[in-house]
Each structure stands twice: as C-alpha cells, then as structure tokens.
Amino acid sequence: xxxxxxxxxxxxxxxxxxxxxxxxxxxxxxxxxxxxxxxxxxxxxxxxxxxxxxxxxxxxxxxxxxxxxxxxxxxxxxxxxxxxxxxxxxxxxxxxxxxxxxxxxxxxxxxxxxxxxxxxxxxxxxxxxxxxxxxxxxxxxxxxxxxxxxxxxxxxxxxxxxxxx
Amino acid sequence: xxxxxxxxxxxxxxxxxxxxxxxxxxxxxxxxxxxxxxxxxxxxxxxxxxxxxxxxxxxxxxxxxxxxxxxxxxxxxxxxxxxxxxxxxxxxxxxxxxxxxxxxxxxxxxxxxxxxxxxxxxxxxxxxxxxxxxxxxxxxxxxxxxxxxxxxxxxxxxxxxxxxx
DNA sequence: GATAGAATGTTATAATATAACAATTATTTC
DNA sequence: GAAATAATTGTTATATTATAACATTCTATC
Numbered sequence: 001x002x003x004x005x006x007x008x009x010x011x012x013x014x015x016x017x018x019x020x021x022x023x024x025x026x027x028x029x030x031x032x033x034x035x036x037x038x039x040x041x042x043x044x045x046x047x048x049x050x051x052x053x054x055x056x057x058x059x060x061x062x063x064x065x066x067x068x069x070x071x072x073x074x075x076x077x078x079x080x081x082x083x084x085x086x087x088x089x090x091x092x093x094x095x096x097x098x099x100x101x102x103x104x105x106x107x108x109x110x111x112x113x114x115x116x117x118x119x120x121x122x123x124x125x126x127x128x129x130x131x132x133x134x135x136x137x138x139x140x141x142x143x144x145x146x147x148x149x150x151x152x153x154x155x156x157x158x159x160x161x162x163x164x165x
Numbered sequence: 166x167x168x169x170x171x172x173x174x175x176x177x178x179x180x181x182x183x184x185x186x187x188x189x190x191x192x193x194x195x196x197x198x199x200x201x202x203x204x205x206x207x208x209x210x211x212x213x214x215x216x217x218x219x220x221x222x223x224x225x226x227x228x229x230x231x232x233x234x235x236x237x238x239x240x241x242x243x244x245x246x247x248x249x250x251x252x253x254x255x256x257x258x259x260x261x262x263x264x265x266x267x268x269x270x271x272x273x274x275x276x277x278x279x280x281x282x283x284x285x286x287x288x289x290x291x292x293x294x295x296x297x298x299x300x301x302x303x304x305x306x307x308x309x310x311x312x313x314x315x316x317x318x319x320x321x322x323x324x325x326x327x328x329x330x
Numbered sequence: 331g332a333t334a335g336a337a338t339g340t341t342a343t344a345a346t347a348t349a350a351c352a353a354t355t356a357t358t359t360c
Numbered sequence: 361g362a363a364a365t366a367a368t369t370g371t372t373a374t375a376t377t378a379t380a381a382c383a384t385t386c387t388a389t390c
Contacts, residue, residue, distance in 0.1 A: 094259035114308050127302045133294045142322030151314040157307030
C-alpha cells in the first residue's frame, strides 16, 4: 500500500510525485495479478489521471496526451479509461463525468466519494456501514447489487474556511 | 400523499394514470407553497417524466413534446427539468443521464435509488441509516454536505427471475 | 515467420447539455 | 389600465461527452 495522504483535503501537503509512483507501482501489481496488459499508453493515461489528483474529464486527458506528443483521438482515451475501470485502477465520478485514481486498487470495492464542489478535490472513503445498509435495503427488495454510485458533494474543510474570501 | 405502488418493481400492477394525477396534484401543491410557477409547459414535461415511470432522457422528452404538438428545442426541455429539479419534483439519475419523478416531493431529501440495469425501472428509497452514516462520515472530515448521489444498480426482483429467458 | 488475438489508429457521428440573444408573457407599480 | 419590470419561452448555434465502424499495427505464441 502506498503512503497515505497526510490530509486528504489538503493535497499540497503531500508528496505528489511519490503518490503517482506508488499508484503506478500498485497498478502494475494489480495488472500482473489479474492478467491485464498495462501498456505504455494505458500507463501514461493512468499517470495523467493521477497527476491532477482530482477528477479529470476525458477530453482534458486527451489534451494532455497530445501535449505530451501522442497523436490521440477520443477513442484512445476512452479505451484506456475503460481498461483502467475494468482493472479497478480508476473510478468514474458520475456527477462530474470525470475520472479519478482509485486509492485502493486490487481490493474489490465500490467507491464512495466526497466531492468538493468548489475545489473539485475528491476523497474516496469506504464506510462499511453504508455498504451494509445498502446491501440490506437492496436485499429486502429482492434487488441484486451490481454497482454502487455514492457521491456526496459539498464543501471540503479547506474550502469552507476560505469560502468567504 | 398519493397511493403508493403495490409493488415498486412490478409497475404493471398499479394504476398508472392515477399515479400521474397524484404526482401532478402534489406538484401543484408544492409549487404553490414554494412560490414556483408550474406553467402548462412545465406541467406537461413533468407529466411526460411520470408517464414512463422510469428514468427518461432529455431528448426522449423532447421527442414526446414534439409528438404532442409543441414546437420545442433542447433548451425548452432542459429549462423545465432545471425548474422541476429546483422544486424537488424530479430527480436526476446521474448514472443514466436521465430524469425521474420524485415520489416524495415537498419533503426535502436526497434521493437514494435502486436502478435495474435490465428493465431500467427505478425505486426511490430513503434509508435514514445511510443518511446518518454519510453525515457522520462527512462531518468527521470537516465536509459540509450539499448534495447526495446514491445510485445502486443491479437486477430487480422481476428481472432476476426472468433473466435467464 | 505465419497466425491469431489484442491493442491502437482513424474518421465519422451519436448523445447530452448549454450559451447567447430575441420575443413573448405575466406581474408589479404607478 | 398603461408603463415598467421580471420571468418565461423561442430560436439558433455550439459545446461537451461518448461511441460506432473499420483499418492498421503490435504481441505472443506456434
């Protein structure tokens, strides 16, 4: 497991390049285990996803890719994103149409996210109680869960304290 | 409050036109109370949302509107949807880019949804335990909740029993 | 090095959503 | 009731997000 952020909503305090390195190392491990092919291009896109440390849209990734000299078109990005989602290396934030690195790849889980509506910073949490409640509620209706989307938007600590500037 | 559906995931069992009427009556009440103007066009669109009894896309609504003789363009629909969202009369299902009638308008709440990936039927639930867990989890990180997106997709009872056909 | 499958390139287009400004309708104020 | 104001709707154009379809190239065996 990589070194956790010292304060999730204060990203300037953590060593970001180490954070990316750690994410890539984990990604390689996960792919090796699952038999996924983390090609250079896929890895590059995963890196770009981690770079901003907040959810990134597909077309922003496309720009970045091109800036880095790749001749890329939308399918290039979307295919990589699809692969990364399948491998559990990134999550899609539905409410933003954007993608963010998974902080616990390799562990099968549904993401639960706190999304700051001001700085767009996202923190992934995994509250077991919520999963239990959802499971129970679904079961009671005879519903079989495939996928969960739990996205809480609001103001993070940091933005709350500075939002009146 | 309107008559509840006899079985949420078996919509053919309930009186759908009564269901729409009830939704419209509630909508009028809610708007009256909140000072929102439920114009004929907005009401028509709300009606169309309820008609299918499952989430509908904006462009499907646009088609239906035109079929009913309105000369409408995308902004017509999106503006009405925006109004209806503001008044709490519909919810947006982020994972489907679609809109569905709110079953408890007037009661301020965040929706929690079970979305069948096969028949696209949606049931709105309101599990207080989940709200509490989310509130607590958010509070512990100094996060101030504005909006919740909780969407569980999977197979509903009905589709589970017939999914091997 | 032939071949099968996976990955990528390329072009076009679908699906979802909004910006900007004009025209109309409703509401308030005098 | 007429003028002024605000809200709603019309209209055109375009932005944003995502996928289809088919050609080409790369990779891993055999």
